Amino acid sequence: MTGRLLHDKSLQTDTRVRILNVLALAALKDDVILLLHQDRREHVLMNYAHDIDRLSPQEQEALALFICNLFENLSSSEWLLYISEWQYCNSTISNIRVSTKVAVNSLLADNTTLQDRGSAIMHNLACKEVFDDVAVELTMAVLQYFNSSPPEEQLFRCMKALARFCQISPQDVPQLIQMIGPEPGKFRGVSARVDELIDVVSSKLR
Known part of the structure; x- marks a missing residue:
């Protein structure tokens, strides 16, 4: 049915x-x-x-x-x-693979409701044990999303996810952040909790 x-x-x-x-x-x-x-x-x-x-x-x-x-x-x-x-x-x-596609598509949509739900899925996936290739794909979507001006809540979720992906794939994800950008520090000052996560992510960069 x-x-x-x-x-x-x-x-x-x-x-x-x-x-x-x-x-x-x-x-x-x-x-x-x-x-x-x-x-x-x-x-x-x-x-x-x-x-x-x-x-x-x-x-x-x-x-x-x-x-x-x-x-x-x-x-x-x-x-x-x-x-x-x-x-x-x-x-x-x-x-x-489908969960990843839904997260990426939602986060990068031209639709604030989808972006909100996509950031939540991204955060939830980051809290799980995903493989390196998934972490890399999700990281690329987060970095693309960061080229916009995310609201604080979505920014917090995605920055927290990014910090987690740095742990899951400690070589590839930091390299992607440095190669693709933007620098996490771009969002410093948005909120104290985001600043804490920026410090975590920045500490993984060489």
Whole structure:
């Protein structure tokens, strides 16, 4: 049923948004993992999420909220990090690859709601044990986002994520920061808690 609602293009966008909003509420419950495990074969949810860049803005916002809320519980947050691969539209994808794509697409969208939710997903991913290549990809998105003027809350989340990525990939991430920029110090003075994180990130740079 969920698959039909999400993938049937003959249905109104509002229908898909509503089911995503229901899923976002369900994601706050600790037994949502039972629903997620039912999708192990068909990968309906993650196939849909993989197409985030092709969805309407309303669907993107609702999808980002759903993914963000899945971090509420340990079991569902770990589900987002699964590395088992499958084929979808001539691409090899996995839960972690889709989670990464949703985070990047949301953070870099021209939409403040998506940016807010993307920064939350970015922060939540950084709190997990992700692989070096994921940390590098997420770092590149954060640095691109830093070329804008993020609100303090989003800046804090992303700077905290950047500090964590420096720990996960202590060679590649600091090099990226120095090569791509901007310098973390650009944001010094925004708030005391951001300044503390800037000090942490700057200490990793050579």
